[in-house]
Amino acid sequence: MVKSTITRAAHATPEPVAARVRGLSDRAIAWIFVAPTLFLLLAVNIFPLIWTIRLSFTNYRVNRPNRDIEWIGLRNYERILTDADVWQTMQATAHFLIWTIVLQVLIGFALAWLINSKFRSSNFWTTVIVLPMMLSPAVVGNFWTFLYQPQIGLFNHAVAFFTGVDPASFSMIGDVHLAPWAIVIADTWMWTPFVMLICLAGLRSIPASIYEAAECDRASKWRQFWTITVPMVLPFLMLAVLFRGIENFKMFDLVVQLTGGGPGNTTTLTSIDLKREAFERWRTGYASAYAVILFVTVFGLASIYVKALNKVKER
Amino acid sequence: MSEILKAFLRLRRGPWEMLASILIAVGVVMLMQPFFLALYTWSFIVILVGTVMFLIVSHFPE
Numbered sequence: 001m002v003k004s005t006i007t008r009a010a011h012a013t014p015e016p017v018a019a020r021v022r023g024l025s026d027r028a029i030a031w032i033f034v035a036p037t038l039f040l041l042l043a044v045n046i047f048p049l050i051w052t053i054r055l056s057f058t059n060y061r062v063n064r065p066n067r068d069i070e071w072i073g074l075r076n077y078e079r080i081l082t083d084a085d086v087w088q089t090m091q092a093t094a095h096f097l098i099w100t101i102v103l104q105v106l107i108g109f110a111l112a113w114l115i116n117s118k119f120r121s122s123n124f125w126t127t128v129i130v131l132p133m134m135l136s137p138a139v140v141g142n143f144w145t146f147l148y149q150p151q152i153g154l155f156n157h158a159v160a161f162f163t164g165v166d167p168a169s170f171s172m173i174g175d176v177h178l179a180p181w182a183i184v185i186a187d188t189w190m191w192t193p194f195v196m197l198i199c200l201a202g203l204r205s206i207p208a209s210i211y212e213a214a215e216c217d218r219a220s221k222w223r224q225f226w227t228i229t230v231p232m233v234l235p236f237l238m239l240a241v242l243f244r245g246i247e248n249f250k251m252f253d254l255v256v257q258l259t260g261g262g263p264g265n266t267t268t269l270t271s272i273d274l275k276r277e278a279f280e281r282w283r284t285g286y287a288s289a290y291a292v293i294l295f296v297t298v299f300g301l302a303s304i305y306v307k308a309l310n311k312v313k314e315r
Numbered sequence: 316m317s318e319i320l321k322a323f324l325r326l327r328r329g330p331w332e333m334l335a336s337i338l339i340a341v342g343v344v345m346l347m348q349p350f351f352l353a354l355y356t357w358s359f360i361v362i363l364v365g366t367v368m369f370l371i372v373s374h375f376p377e
Binding site for chain 1: 356
């Protein structure tokens, strides 16, 4: 009789090893499979988090490792939460976050709506629209810097073409009032395709039969939009807002490349400020407290948002 | 009104989660508003209380 490969492998296993394996319960085997992942999660996520929380109560400076670490209680938190400059970065972040999300959702949804109507060469246009998303933020930051140049920038000349103002009369990244909008425009240009793709997935998941039934009931296009399209795309849209919200809360690369946080600190977002505290001023304890504040804020917001998302999905 | 109070006292998830969500939302608004520094100062404690409350009450029965 020809033995199968499994049988041969089983016979080839040394008896002490085989006995040990036979003695393991299902639960133990499950733990053996899960343990490496659990260990990695603890080492890479949980341990640094706990370490950061611990450091946030000290005056530790990573560039002076031999200095004694002093436990200073809540003083780092107190300093951050009474600092008008940090408050200003929170406002800059809020401005960036709110406007990028509003613009990306509106333009992304409108583009998805257009692409979904299946016109000639719609596939080609989908590819063209999605291109910015595939670029590196460093590249996008770099070429938007050129686009915003007052003398030679295409953006200034386009604005001049439509409004008649002198293109050299304003500087998008050099003006304290315009710089916050410059980063909003660049981020919107780059990430609207992402929202569009998610909305497109939502639009394409709506069965045509629902629209046919609405047509039979003589519902107008406007009513179909508000009673069929919007409610059915809403979970997708909320997911897109969640992703973009979390991403933009920690926006760093694009803004650093574009404005470097200036002029002054009008475009200094929290992540840029945090990086400066941690790796330019080397106030590790202070930066840790800053990171904990941002973490708790994003975690809290994401928790209530996911709850809202689940409620929308249940409807 | 008394129904809501009863639900709070019976430690039901719904109203407690709602309270935690409101605390987080108010805390975030306090953190990012441009009007009063005092509100900004107290924002983190409000968010922290809301978040910890949310984590705890999400284990309450429905």
